[in-house]
Amino acid sequence: MRSSRGVVWLGLGLPMFASCGQTPVMPDQCNIRLAVISPDPATLMVGQEVTLEAQLSPSPACLPTDADPGSLRWSSDDAGIATVDVTSGRVRAVRAGSAEVSLTTAMTHTLLTTSRIQVIP
Secondary structure (H helix, E strand, O other): OEEEOOEEEOOOOOEOEOOOOOOEOOHHHHOOOOEEEEOOOEEEEOOOEEEOEEEEOOOHHHOOOOOOHHHEEEEEOOOOOEEEOOOOOEEEEOOOEEEEEEEEEOOOOOEEEEEEEEEEO
8 A cells, every 4th residue: 555645545556435425535534523422422310311412524525415414313222221312312311221322314324423322320
């Protein structure tokens, strides 16, 4: 692998491409987190609630076309531990344990990021 003018070349002499369209990967442009969730991680007691907030990457060229604040969707991998409102990001702690909350786009269902929810008794 060699680098030339910010383009990463594989052993076959072909540039490496990523999700930023059909342009070569630029580490300072597309090798970034697509979104950040706050608070992350969140620790709640059973019965408590918190509204998660998402901040999208400041590099719109690296985001899916349907990634805008009005079209984000939240989900929990274990609603028995923590439920989350699909549009608001409001999490409710149901019982002790750990759950992962995912943030995706509504149309393409592109995963933007995840966050851990820890529920204590």
